[in-house]
Amino acid sequence: MKHGAIAILPLAAGAAVYGFAFGLLAAQVGFPWWGVALMSSLVHAGSSQIVAVEQFADSAAVVGAAFAGAALNLRYIGIIASLTEVLSGLSLRAKLLVIHITGDENWALTMSQRAKDPQIGVRFLIGSGLVMITVWTISTTLGAFVGSTLPNLEKFGLGFAFTAAFIAMARGLWRGHANLVPWIASFAVTIGLVTLGIPKAYAIVAGAISGLAVSHILRDRRKRAL
Template identity: 70%
Template sequence: MKIGAVAILPLAMGAAVYGFAFGLLAAQVGFPWWGVGLMSALVHAGSSQIVAVEQFASTGDVLSAVFAGAALNLRYVGIVASLSEVLNGLSLRKKLVAIHMTGDENWALTMAERAKSPDVGAAFLLGSGMVMISVWITSTALGAVIGAALPNLERFGLGFAFTAAFIAMARGLWQGRSQALPWLVAAGATIAAISLGAPKAYGVVVGVLCGLSAIHLARRVKEAVT
């Protein structure tokens, strides 16, 4: 666990920056600091929390905000499926804890390290996850505390912190041209869905499902050829 906790520190510091920015903006639309911290502890999914807060800010409807965040979290179905070998042998309780602590950053790092060494497993995932969730809760709650005491911060362009964070995460997950097809399919499907009027959260879900379908079809074709 210690190895995972140390390895994730650079990514955790980056997450702290946009977690702080998220807390600032969440406070600006009326979320109390304790609500932001509680959301971070229970949801622990930055992109879904961002979408939920943006949805609440634009509609004022809590239910639609929760639904939008939950829809975006459907991508974790694929992430959890990819961890089947990593979590093999753990008790159900430990599996549930590990899944809750799994975020984009520590999942990507675990899978990258596991590709180098098959010995990397659940301990690495749990160690890195414990650091990430602790940093995320602290940074978002602190941002909300400060954001509640400051004037409107949107004019400073802090909203772009989320876009920049997603770009950085995507760059870290890119492993070469062999991934180009599912990425292009996912991007094209997302753009098409949003252009047709679908909410952004659902557009992302459509893109994820189409990208996963492209991966599945590519593997089937490769197996058929070989």
């Protein structure tokens, strides 16, 4: 576990920066610091928390905010499926705990390290995950506590921290030119629907489904060509 905890520190430092910014702006739209702390520790999904808070800020609709966050979290189905071998041998309770502390960063780091050394496994995932959930919870809570005492921070452009975080996440998920067309389709559908006034939660889901559909069509064509 120590190996994973140390290896994740550079990524944790980056997460702390936008976690603090998230906490600041969450407080600005009415979330109490303790609410942000609970969300970060119990949900532990940075990108979906950001989308949920932004949705809440736009419409104050709790259902819409939850739906937006859940839609973005659909990617975890694939992430957890990829950990089947890593989690083998654990009890159901242990698996659920490990899954809870698994995020984009420590999952990606674990899988990349495992590709180099097959001995890297669940202990690495747990060590890196514990560091990430601790850093994320502390940084977002601190940001919310500070944000509740300050004036409106949007005018300082801190909202761009969210955009920057998503750009960084997208870069980490890029796997080459094969992703280009599905990503363009997903972005085009999402942006188009938002422009038409469709709630962001529904636009995100529609964009994701469109990207998956295009990816499936292209994969089928490549198989037939072979």
